[in-house]
Amino acid sequence: MPFGIEFDDIRQYIAPVIYALVIVAVLPLMAGYIVLLERKVMAHMQARMGPMRVGPHGLLQPIADAVKLLLKEDITPKNADALMFWLAPLLSVTMALLAYAALPFGPAFQIADLDVGLLFILAISSLGIYGIVLGGWASNSHYSLLGALRSAAQLVSYETAAGLALVSGLLLGGTLSMKGLVEAQDSQGVWFIFVAPFSFFIYLIASIAETNRAPFDLPEAESELVAGYMTEYSGFRWSLYFLAEYANMIVVSGIAVTLFLGGWMRPLSGVHAHIFGLPYELLDLLPALIFFGLAAWCTKLALRQGEQIQKMVMFLFVGLFVVLGAAMAWSLTSTSLMPGIHGAFWFIVKVLVYLYGFLWFRFTFPRYRFDQLMKLGWQFLIPLALVNLVMIGIGIVLAQQFLWPLSLAMIAANVVTLIVAFWLVRQGDKPSIVVLPAEDELPAAGPGEIR
Amino acid sequence: MMLDSILFYFFAALAVGSAILMVTRRNAVHSAVFLISTLLAIAGIFLQLQAEFLFVVQIILYVGGIMVLFVFVIMLVNLDVAVRQMKFNRQSWVAGLLALVLGGLAVVVYRSGGGAFNLMGAPATTMPPNAEQVGTVLFQKYFLPFEIASILLLVAMIGAVVMAKRKI
Amino acid sequence: MNAVLPFFLDHIWLIPMFPLAGAALMFFIGRRLSNAAASAICVGSVGVSFVFALGAFFQLLGMPEGQRVAEKILFEWVPAGPYHMTSGSVTSFVADWGFLLDPLSAVMILVVTGVGLLIHIYSTGYMANEGGFYRFFGYLNLFMFSMLMLVLANNLLLLFVGWEGVGTCSYLLIGFWFKKKAASDAGKKAFIVNRVGDAGFLLGIFLTSALLGTIRFTEIGPALVTAHIAIGAPLITAIALLFFWGATGKSAQIPLYVWLPDAMEGPTPVSALIHAATMVTAGVYMVTRSNAIFQLSPLAMSVVAIVGAATAIFAASIGVVQNDIKKVLAYSTISQLGYMFLGCGVGAFTAGIFHLMTHAFFKGLLFLAAGSVIHAMSGEQDMTKMGALAKKIPTTYRTMLVATLAIAGIPPLAGFFSKDEILEKAFERSPALWVVGWITAGMTAFYMFRLLFMTFHGESHVDHDVEHHIHESPSAMTIPLTILAVLSIIGGWIGIGGRFEKFLEPVTASMGAPEIAAEAGKAPALLLMAASVLLALGGIWLAWMLYIKRTDLAAAVRRNAGALYDLVAHKYYIDEIYDAMFLNRSKDLGSSLGMFDAKIIDGLGVNGAAWLTRAISLVSMWWDTWIVDGSVRLGAFLVELASFPIRLIQDGEMQEYMLIIVIGLIGFLGYTVYLLHWMR
Amino acid sequence: MDQTRNNSTAEIETTVLGADEIILNMGPQHPSTHGVLRVKLKLDGERVAASECIIGYLHRGVEKIAEHRSYQQFAPYVDRMDYVAAVSNGLGYCEAVEKLLGAEAPPRARVVRTILTELQRIASHLVWLGTHALDIGALTPLFYCFREREEILKIFEKYCGARLTTHAFRIGGLQYETYDGFEEEVKRFCEDFSKRIEEYETLLTENRIWLGRTKGVGILNAADAIALGVSGPVLRASGVKWDIRKAAPYAAYDQYKFEIPVGKNGDTYDRYIVRMEEMRQSRLICLQAIENIPTGAIMARIGKVLKPPPGEVYHAIEAPKGELGYYIVSDGTTQPYRVRVRPPSFINLQAFDKMARGSLVADVVAIIGTIDIVLGEVDR
């Protein structure tokens, strides 16, 4: 063959390129629909309807938003550093998308199964800081700069906690490969969230902080810093930041799902028992049922639509769900296709569940203050993560060297971690030392103040 | 094999080009960005050398850690003044020339050294996945240096904290 | 001695280390600790020491009799080179950081840690409202460390370390209230007087190592045997006397006792711990520890006995007329120490140690109770301003009564047994010594009951301001009092039937030297006992008569005694004599030297020379300015000229330095290229 | 350094900044300055070293306008000052003019006024709660609060046709008789409302983050509060039990039993708790009042043309934000000679610098929110 390309090379290089293209093409759409989901969920939590106009139940809202964003004027502030102002959002979104290279969407859908997959994702997502810092700096605005500095400090701090939490997962899995981690959970017959709940918990918090989501959304806290590092951005470049944020959310969810929630495995996949006389394997029917159910529900909604065009769009979605449901059902018949397609389904479902957690926190909690955020990171999460790491290590040694049952060892380890967690919380509740400045640092009274 | 060379030349060109830009940019932030680019290119060369673990370490530690610190400091020390001033010092011409002479001499030494540098050792075609191997060697053969390095880091950390305190 | 030892015996070296750790903690972080934390650390460290000491004691008891020696050498401390002994043979000097536990030191560590622990506990109450709480406890712990080093040392040099350590701590603690002039003066006095004694001790150590070639206690005895030293050899007498000289300093014997009464300026727990129970007995311990040497020198033994007896009666007589409660106790301590030396001097080392132990109990108790009284009286120490306190501070009173009975030698309390044993041994040696001791015992009973009556009975002379505040001390103070009271009662019983003597036998047994005491006949023990008890009762009766029954009699006695009373009340003018003999003579010497300096040297020599010099210098100035300075300036100018190019390089800019480094590299590489190309 | 510690514009402008100091302009266009307040902050890192409020972006000269309108004509203008508590503003003005006239509204009018004013207090506090929580980052309470506020606004709309700037009262009484079912609606609202407050408290009161963000933030002690003339919930949160409804009862407040909640620490959390409790108390007042509305006239006889006798009057009421006072000078004509308004937001804003110094940027937002200012009232 010309250029020395052979069939193996096609499998090795071409297929990943196609996956990559699909991801790059589909991700913005996915991000858009996650935004729609967020708005709908938020609206329903807040006793209102959310977007209802563009498309039936706002189903076409993401597309309208995207069009609006792309058509907006792209402003570069006068004294901004043009090169960096251009580069920063690009960097941000590139790094977010690059991380997908090692994320396994299913046993079959992975661009590259790197030996150091998890570390690779961590490394790449740590580069996302530059997008934020440089963008904030280049904007030549105090809000942006403050937001950028906060963001950098926050990301660096919480990356430590997240990394430590992930390491305990790695200890259990014994590999750095993302695929290998899922397979480890498969072979051990338990998702790591059940043996290392604290790791999951720490990673959950740290991942929210790392993606700058509420209640850790200080870098873009709209009530304080307007929009933080994005204050001066508009139009396309702003939407790149936006895309990067949602892409990052999916990445961190993907890591959590892979490491703690069994990746692409179906729930109870290791169990072959029966309940009510039915085998658990019947759960394989669930994806198809869900899609058909969605199709039915959408049909019901479609029939209620007043306008013809809305009805048509809704039926479009009905069609989409029917096709997906059919694909799910059909793949059940093929042993070669079924793991891939169903794996992708379960992976995405788990990612959505994790993301739902993100949204839920956002609508429920007030925002942390910066010093409190740092305190939480350094004085609670990192010590706890360290203790947890040591305890998990001890648990593994107990299980492997002293032949304790894994469950017993892990319960013991986690109980110790729990005690430490309680202790740390109590420490944190004691009067803080850092909140108020020392007497000599306090500004003196102004002239208008009455003594 | 061809892909290998393409990758190498690509990364090498990127590294050298960015390095030159880093040295010549007036704005420190730009310099930092080009240094990041150099470091990433070097990470790419590590990958091309099949040292995945070092590739990741290079990115996490160097790019994600050390350079963040640099960027942070550059933003902290307000460099508006520095931007307007001369970027090279008065010895720059002499120094540049001498540095190039140094490089030339090094090349001469390397080339004329010939057999003195035994570089023709048979390269292994592929290396096994090495994250595990690196870990094993690091924690067995090089355990003491590893601990010393940890202490060095600790000392540096304390030193940095002390230096950056408000009142010294 | 590296056989496998039981745990506590193997770890005797830890016993002093706990207080040391406590002291270190106090000195480094004590300022930041709360009082509770500081006292917890210090009391705790002493408590741990006590536990270890108890453990070591019982494990020592568990060893077969006669082999009860545990030596633990941690490392060689002073590995000095070889030297010639007096005998001419070469030996090498070795002093190691070693610890020796034999019955003698076992008794001592028990006393030190036990009484020390109680006094520590007491101090938490007594010092609760003082500034520098952590400092106090730090010193106390340091003292415990030094004292334990002293008693556990396996050689003379290490003992001397502890010896000096306790001296330092004593100085620090006497001057604890350093803002008070009297206190700091007293500290200095104690320090200086002790130095005089220490000089003798140190000389003794040197002489020992020169004579015997070793300073290890376990080796001194055998060395004495192998060296074939005759009884009463001049050198051995010299050593013994020098040691005893040291002991008089530390243990406040004539003539170096003067510091002890003044040392009462320190806080009362300090007086109890250092100046009654432990440190001052170091001399007795040291003499006992080196009994092998003493037993070879009858002359030294006699000196010890006579000085001890003299001190005993002398101090007791001063104690009779003192009005300061602590001063009385101080003189009483001196007197009792005299007893101990009397015991040692007559060869009854075990009796001396026995008395040391019981004395630690009841004198510690007396001081602590006195402290409790002072505490209750808001710092008042003058007994004439007390009285009728028995009802107000009953616990203190009861414990003090026990102690007083014990020191007066009333059976079956502790003091009776030990004192009686000394007197018995003294009688065997020389009835004259016995008489002195016997009278002293009577005086002791008298002045102690005088103290008790003046303080607790009779009419109240308390100031009105103070009267409202009189209160029983906190339990942190009364509990140690009670424990010590119990010990004062039962402490003497272990001596019944010679058990104690037998226990100490391996240490005091003459190492090949003949038994001196054996020459004397057997004393009529029961008779002597009865005599001393009777005399003690008489003393009590006299005190009762004078201070309770007929209070006017005391004044009458004072009037009629006249000159004698004055003599005694002024402590025989000893301080004044010392002033006149030593201090003022030193001053005279100084001033006459000063005169010589001013008149002869300054006037004639210096001023005359100055005139001469001025004349010469006028000439020399010209020479200096033009020739010498000129040449210097010329040199400087030349150096500046020459340094100009070098200074250009040293301009403080790092990048230029780096450039020079690069130039150096180029030179190096260029040389390499030269080698590669042209030298081939 | 000492120079920079003074608080004045000139100092902030001219001081040479240290390495860590920057000047940050919050507003006038900023999401959390509640309108067009501009806050100039000198930051040392993220800590506020000095602050200055710059106001006047919404100045409309209301007090000057009053001099050219008759007494009745001016009444709608006061609604535009504190536009989230228009009913309270109207009450204060009407009562002030009545006092000047020497007239008094009939009992029925006074009770209805009380009910509406208390509902308005709840509505105002709800707006405060929603926006304050939003400033601190809790999104959801805003919508819940506005849901309940909607109920109140519906009652207003039914009563007088307007929702926001109601102009509900007239000098001398009421323009309109209550509509049919007014009592039932108010009652139903009040009964539902206690559950709603529990709901908000579930979201916020014991939330760790909320506690962290509000406890110990923006402390204002009682002495400072009094010295600065602060009033309303801000004053009460500092521990001063001062409420004009009790101290100098107006409308029908002397007939009802209610408590004055006070705080202890004077921090943001206490102000939050005080306002929450005030809502409960307002609800109780409404319930008491609605049980027993007297019948009779709703308007006193004062004539069509108002010509108060020459003289002056000061009348203050306890508006939701604090003491709202009107000082009116009459020269005997149909138009007031001078009207001076003592707006609570304006006075309370004086305490901002006191609270903000030494706190962090994020606290500044919380502090602005907790003072509960309305710029229309500050600037007038």
Add this chain to the structure above:
Amino acid sequence: MLPVSHYIYLSLALFIIGVIGVLTRRNVIIILMSIELILNAVNINLMAFSRMWGSVDGQIFAIFIITDAAAEAAVGLGIIIAFFRNRPTVLADEMDLLKW
């Protein structure tokens, strides 16, 4: 694998560029960054030789060098910040207080 000489030339080039940066730039931060570049040039060599011998020892040394670089950067930047507080300059030739 490419001949090791390629890597050595690349490393040399980066090294020389780093040296030029250290010698000529006035901004201390850029000087520090140039030093990082020099360290990386060394790392390339180590990795190439590690690959050549098929042993991971070179990689270990590279890890140590990165550690060292981190320590150096932390302390160096700390010094710069401390210096900047006292004298607002980051220019190397204005930091000449060591001159006599």
